[in-house]
Amino acid sequence: MYRTKTCGELRLADVNQTVTLAGWVQRIRKMGGMTFIDLRDRYGITQLAFNQGTEAFEKANSAGREYVLQATGKVIERQSKNPQLPTGEIEIEVSELRVLNPALTPPFTIEDESDGGDDLRMKYRYLDLRRNCVRKNLELRHKMAFEVRRYLDQQGFLEVETPVLVNSTPEGARDFVVPSRMNPGQFYALPQSPQILKQLLMVSGFDRYFQIVKCFRDEDLRADRQPEFTQIDCEMSFVEQEDILQMFEGMSRHLFKTILGIDLPALPRMTWADAMKYYGSDKPDTRFGMRFVELQDIFHAHPGFSVFDQAAYIGGICAKGAASYTRKQIDQLTEYVRRPQIGAKGMVYARVEQDGSVKSSVDKFYGPEVLGEAAKAMEAEAGDLILILSGEDAMKTRKQLSELRLEMGRQLGLRDPKKFSCLWVIDFPMYEWSDEEQRLMAMHHPFTSPKPEDIPLLDTDPASVRANAYDMVINGVEVGGGSIRIHDAQLQEKIFEVLGFTPEQAQQKFGFLMNAFKYGAPPHGGLAYGLDRFVSLFAGLDSIRDCIAFPKNNQGKDVMLGAPGVIDQVQLDELQIDIRKK
């Protein structure tokens, strides 16, 4: 060992011990006859002191930032203590210093607030990872993954590794593929999820399966997507929805308790229909209220304002205490909802004044009693600001209003990353209409079980059929989701029929799993969490990128490694493939 102690552990009680530390130079201060070095390792920072006239002093003075040093000396009490540091009461009077490795000056400062831009830090990710704030996220990730395993192991789950070289997923997103040299012209696919394999493990009688596993999707990358991401993938046999909700509510409670020290209350459950009605989102951020209130009945009773008169849906949110918003701020909100990504045509607002009267942007169309009625429906009080959107398509308008609500929550400081609000969203619809495909598509996946009581609706009104599907939502982020699967062959055929597959198409796409089910499939269900998102929530990060050691940018590139890259002609020859000329 190059050290007897780490840089994070020495305290006043250790004074007079002779110790050896090893680490990196965080900073050097030269003060007259003394030189001080802050030596850093993963565990902390310890101050080294060097007295003029010693050999160590000369060496210390010639060292630079990020040099790797080994220092031996006596622990002494510091004269000017640093209460910010756990080791701040002591320093090492160094008698022997060894430069283990010199260092070029890093291209950006190794500090929590670095001067390096994103691109530079990604190129030198191995230096970026030296920053305390980045490394902490990966320590958290380790801890969370470990606690997930501990909990699931205690509950009798077996972690089973499923293969990475598999075949293409029917009905999924785009796969990454791997040409097979031994089987020319054929390709493996990288898994988008181990969905089919975990269902097979249930057929195998594994009873309780999980895996923390890399998954892959070759999609155009939105801001917070990675081509490879990690799932906590779980499946259980002989269970109903309630069993799964209980089991994984327990897992979340375990994580909140062991990692954050928070006693998570029982998770509220909200139907998908209510989530859409009150929040315009299937992943509502419930850290704050500001629930939607539908106002079309009130305004339609007093026609006059053509926008509202023609709207199928009029919904408002009440921003507490925001009546002081200036005209400019309100104009900015209007601009915000009119951005093409959101697409609202306009916004109506109303302030509740101190005297209780309501001043709105539609005063010329409605008398004070109408606006008062609306304010009352919204439980708005003096000092509140009411914001209203309307439209012909209720679902679209709700989604616009959801964006406005989230923005108002942000502006009013109601989305504190240190505060957590978790819930289950349940009773998702089985199907959603695809404008693109002009047919009903499975909202979750085609093996999702409908609610038994809704099965008769498959024939009469399939779009209204609810599924035994559920998402866990924390702070407006879907961290996990799953469903009870269909284990009954006849019901499965019916579901495929509603999806518009002929029996032949169904057999071609899903035959493999359906055949396996014929050998005795147990009732089963499961869910998967996105580990990257789960960790970034716990870390209070905006992006999943900072909890991934070596992330890719949104061209799918690892700029540090230079991946992807060109490969040798020899390899193309072996694989018997050619790259097309442009």
Add this chain to the structure above:
Amino acid sequence: MYRTKTCGELRLADVNQTVTLAGWVQRIRKMGGMTFIDLRDRYGITQLAFNQGTEAFEKANSAGREYVLQATGKVIERQSKNPQLPTGEIEIEVSELRVLNPALTPPFTIEDESDGGDDLRMKYRYLDLRRNCVRKNLELRHKMAFEVRRYLDQQGFLEVETPVLVNSTPEGARDFVVPSRMNPGQFYALPQSPQILKQLLMVSGFDRYFQIVKCFRDEDLRADRQPEFTQIDCEMSFVEQEDILQMFEGMSRHLFKTILGIDLPALPRMTWADAMKYYGSDKPDTRFGMRFVELQDIFHAHPGFSVFDQAAYIGGICAKGAASYTRKQIDQLTEYVRRPQIGAKGMVYARVEQDGSVKSSVDKFYGPEVLGEAAKAMEAEAGDLILILSGEDAMKTRKQLSELRLEMGRQLGLRDPKKFSCLWVIDFPMYEWSDEEQRLMAMHHPFTSPKPEDIPLLDTDPASVRANAYDMVINGVEVGGGSIRIHDAQLQEKIFEVLGFTPEQAQQKFGFLMNAFKYGAPPHGGLAYGLDRFVSLFAGLDSIRDCIAFPKNNQGKDVMLGAPGVIDQVQLDELQIDIRKK
């Protein structure tokens, strides 16, 4: 939940309870007015009893093997108990039976000794996994991986996930590659190991890293290789070889204790030179002795037998108590060592008779005193069989003798899979000569550190330089290996020079890591275990395949999934690649 108890937990103490079980039909016995079903789940088997005249009786009689049933009834004491089963003292008097799913008759029996051949079982792997003996291996794998994580977590290691989509490895085996759609003409490579990334994490100050991680090699598959395999990959900073040996000896001890209940003694250490000298192998099976004794001095002092006279090496092993081997058995051994895979020209044998005299196949060339001298050197006693190989190339002959030794050990029952013998093999050579490349190659990898005392030999006799490299060997299997890495830039340059790289070539191949090292690399080292092999050793398996849930065959195919397979033209178009016509 579809059950209140599992099929493995009911005992006499539970008699009179009403319970619900769910599982698969292992077997059905109809005996006059009673029908019995053995119901199986992951946790065990419980007997269900059905009385004639009940509805449940009728249902039970119409069920078949592997049907999925749910049974409710009263726990009663069995009349004829089955001491083989933990649940053998009780049975369930079933009052209500529900067929959760019928099952086709499986194509082979779901028993420890199945009637299904390998190919059939692999095609229906999801049914093969129902067999108790197969599932047990995967339960063991889960447990071992979990205990590895528990130990390393306690020792302050962080599990860090490294990317799967990386770039090609210099100097490695053949990579699997993944065409990048977003970067046409470019390819990702799947990692052969996270070697470079884990060394970067040391540069980042992560101090102690591990990962249980999938690795990939596109090699022609030998009997016990898989294109994707799992490593326990580890790296530590500020350590010397001794620290790593201690740490991972501790891990092995933890696994042996927690998984097998075995107190592993301190691991003996054997130099690579001794391993080759005494066992002809860098992974000696030390469950038994039969160490090599060199006999060239004895025989060369009495010339006459031209084969021995011309041999640079003559080595013997002594098989205790095997003097009773028949001529036919000895001929078979001679055939064995003459197989092309082993390549010996012939074998000399000698029996030590009950009267102490030695009878050999070379009696006409050597007097009894010479053979007696050889027998004495080998510490052979009455009843022992001596087997001798000779050759012009000592190393090659040792390897042949090693094969013979292992075969004799097998025949004499000295290789009990339930007995474990572990050791460290240390002091590997830095380089080995490649006939193919006509140059020295790195035996471990080019970042391996030489022993400091051997550094001067780099100039004078590089082939004799020993490395700070080590393997953990159990029962003749290399389960893990690693090295201390070079952190000194000048020494690294020297090593590349010996490998025959110009500075430009070295920069081109390894520049990325060397550049990272310039920013302050700590002394570091590590190792990696093959999890598949480790588990198969613990399970006493001959092949790693049985401890992998969904293995590939030796054409690299998953016959169950049908991977690899053809992909759509659309996808080839998106990737801008073409498959060559034959």
